[in-house]
Amino acid sequence: QIALKESGPTLVKPTQTLTLTCTFSGFSLSTSGVGVGWIRQPPGKALEWLAVIYWNDDRRYSPSLKSRVTITKDTSKNQVVLTMTNMDPVDTATYYCAHRPPYCRGGSCLDYWGQGTLVTVSS
Amino acid sequence: QSALTQPRSVSGSPGQSVTISCSGTSSDVGGYDHVSWYQQHPGKAPKFIIYDVTKRPSGVPDRFSGSKSGNTASLTISGLQAEDEADYYCCSPASSSSVFGGGTKLTVL
Numbered sequence: 737q738i739a740l741k742e743s744g745p746t747l748v749k750p751t752q753t754l755t756l757t758c759t760f761s762g763f764s765l766s767t768s769g770v771g772v773g774w775i776r777q778p779p780g781k782a783l784e785w786l787a788v789i790y791w792n793d794d795r796r797y798s799p800s801l802k803s804r805v806t807i808t809k810d811t812s813k814n815q816v817v818l819t820m821t822n823m824d825p826v827d828t829a830t831y832y833c834a835h836r837p838p839y840c841r842g843g844s845c846l847d848y849w850g851q852g853t854l855v856t857v858s859s
Numbered sequence: 860q861s862a863l864t865q866p867r868s869v870s871g872s873p874g875q876s877v878t879i880s881c882s883g884t885s886s887d888v889g890g891y892d893h894v895s896w897y898q899q900h901p902g903k904a905p906k907f908i909i910y911d912v913t914k915r916p917s918g919v920p921d922r923f924s925g926s927k928s929g930n931t932a933s934l935t936i937s938g939l940q941a942e943d944e945a946d947y948y949c950c951s952p953a954s955s956s957s958v959f960g961g962g963t964k965l966t967v968l
Contacts, residue, residue: 846905
């Protein structure tokens with residue numbers, strides 16, 4: 737069965753770079769059509785789509801965050817890494833990673849989600 | 860791009876039907892037949908309930924259905940149950956990325 741889990745720091749200081757790792761099982765990122773996306777949710781607010789990486793290393797980013805976000809994959813380790821530079825208190829949120837199945841089109845279709853990890857940005 | 864527009868809240872009594880709208884533009888909802896919907900209970904990760912506008916993943920009750928007309932997608936929940944009380948989000952491809960709606964809180968009266 738498919739499972740994903742996010743890991744990384746719970747607290748970062750303003751201006752620092754955040755690095756989050758999504759470790760998954762039950763699928764391979766080398767399988768045609770598969771992707772892994774990142775989504776965040778500030779406390780009490782809506783979901784925000786951040787980025788997705790596909791099996792063929794195609795990467796897509798939210799236009800509003802494209803200059804700050806990088807998504808990479810390590811297929812051999814079953815991991816996807818999200819880095820976000822120049823963190824600000826407004827970036828405080830629960831960050832989720834999720835599986836994009838091969839039967840879907842686009843990065844909006846995410847069938848299995850991790851539990852999420854809360855990242856607080858504060859000095 | 861801007862978040863898709865959803866009503867902040869909707870409500871209904873058990874057994875009734877409710878519809879949640881998701882309005883966008885021709886660059887997102889109107890331009891793709893790949894809108895997805897998610898259900899989120901407090902403190903939980905979102906759950907995938909509709910994809911490609913009308914399709915239900917395995918295990919999702921047929922009480923949940925989706926549709927689209929022009930730049931607006933809709934989620935209809937029929938035969939409301941207490942467990943349906945949750946936040947609901949739409950999501951659409953948008954050019955080279957994707958965008959979520961602002962979310963709708965469903966209250967079962």
